[in-house]
Amino acid sequence: MDFVGFLLTQCLNAFSQAAVLFFIACGLTLIFGIMRIINFAHGSLFMLGAYVGYSTVAATGSFWLALIVAPIVVGAVGIAFEKVFLSRLYARGDGGAYLMVTFGLAVIMGEMIRVIWGPHPHGVATPDILRGVVFLLDQPFPKYRLFLIALGVIAAISVWQFLERTRAGLLIRAVSQNAEMVQALGTDVQLVRTCVFGFGCAMAALGGVLAAPMVTAFLGMSASVIIDAFVIVIIGGMGSFLGSIIGSVLVAYVQVFGAYYFPNMALAIMYLLMLVILVVRPGGLLGKEE
Amino acid sequence: MLNVSGLHTFYGPGHILQGVDLEIKQGQVAAVLGRNGVGKTTTVRSIMGIAPPKEGRVVLGGTDIAGWPSHKIARAGVAYVPEGRMIFPDLTVVENIEVAQRVRAQKWTIERLFELFPALAERRTNKGSQLSGGEQQMLAVARALVTDPKVMLLDEPSQGLAPLVVRELANVITRLRDEGVTMLLVEQNLKLAEAVADTVYIMVKGRMVYDASLERFIEEQDKVKSKYLTL
Secondary structure, three states: OHHHHHHHHHHHHHHHHHHHHHHHHHHHHHHHHHHOOOOOOHHHHHHHHHHHHHHHHHHHOOHHHHHHHHHHHHHHHHHHHHHHOHHHOHHHOOHHHHHHHHHHHHHHHHHHHHHHHOOOOEOOOOOHHHOOEEEEOOEEEEHHHHHHHHHHHHHHHHHHHHHHHOHHHHHHHHHHHOHHHHHHOOOOHHHHHHHHHHHHHHHHHHHHHHHHHHHOEOOOHHHHHHHHHHHHHHHHOOOOHHHHHHHHHHHHHHHHHHHHHOOOOHHHHHHHHHHHHHHHOOOOOOOOOO | OEEEEEEEEEEOOEEEEEEEEEEEOOOOEEEEEOOOOOOHHHHHHHHHOOOOOOEEEEEEOOEEOOOOOHHHHHHHOEEEEOOOOOOOOOOEHHHHHHHHOOOOOOOOOHHHHHHHOHHHHHOOOOEHHHOOHHHHHHHHHHHHHOOOOOEEEEEOOOOOOOHHHHHHHHHHHHHHHHOOOEEEEEOOOHHHHHHHOOEEEEEEOOEEEEEEEHHHHHHHHHHHHHHHHOO
């Protein structure tokens, strides 16, 4: 019974981890699918979300408000960045340029966050209603992590249905298959790109706010999370939305159970998983080989 | 309806279009013939704004649309059926059409398109990649029509299709012409061009070197073919 309870809480733990990872990975994969851009700044946007969330909570005392303010602020930063810098690069079709520019943004944002918020970590309090634990098969489990699972599931289903059922979602899927043709059929593809980039950044910010009560807002949070997100996107298939869900769950499971059973090798196991999947399916689980 | 004059287009250092002139009257079909690499596809892509011209005018019903971005040209009433069809492989037949339908079609509604292309109606929930070449071509035409275009540009629609399917395509284009759809048809397949065109242009090295009514082209074709079209 003890073991079953342990297994249950560890599984839920992994799902809550997957939820946070999903928020960052889904934006990354959508942006890649539609723009063929690898957004190196995505981890920094996640971090910016955590800091903006911290300031919102500090100013208003409301975590719920932070969940609204941070995505709006960071989404706006993303839209401005896309319009001012990235949109000038599409015509060049030069992947290296995107790498340089988004990597540059990551560095600049990291430093700006240090200047604005200082070098020390900032804790974000868990809202009262989500404090404490519930007992599942006699094992304590944080309420906040259950909340993360619920939110992650709702977000994944919402984005999926948005992509499948709305006209905007249809255009996003079409652009990821043939942007030139979508444009020639009367849709302003540039506008679609700007919106998707902004949406991806807002989702990353949401992930940052959600992570903050567990890990605090700190300067190194972008580095670890961007690597996880890249691994997820590669495992799931670059540009595949459903792949980003599956990848998030797989990576979170490997991290949680790896950290328990092989604490020294958890990171190595994650890369091993990626390696095996790439050998079997070079385009990722749901991706296409290009 | 569409009046192109003095069109010059470059690809890098290559001067591909060297002053293209052509005219399509309302409700007519103009066919552009020519060997490979003379600039037929570039002409279509320049009119569509995908390969923007450096010089020249593209006048659609009184408005010069040369140099506009392609989505604005599409909204102005030019529909594009590209070389290679360019069907969205992971979208269903219906979704492929819906991408083009920004506003609800008045004349060419989806229901009407499925009447025109019964084969597509049967496969409406199939993915684009599951269709045959002929079905993909019909879908590309349907997708263009749903915008209720003023002019439809067709770039080598017969490419890679079996003779029987080409005949079916000719029937469709003829029917569209009878319904008053203005079309520019770029073709290598003379039979298809002869079956549907009102006027015939021949292109050589980035210029139109011949234009005539279909009747005159058929009269002169032995001479014209050996001069411009055979290798």
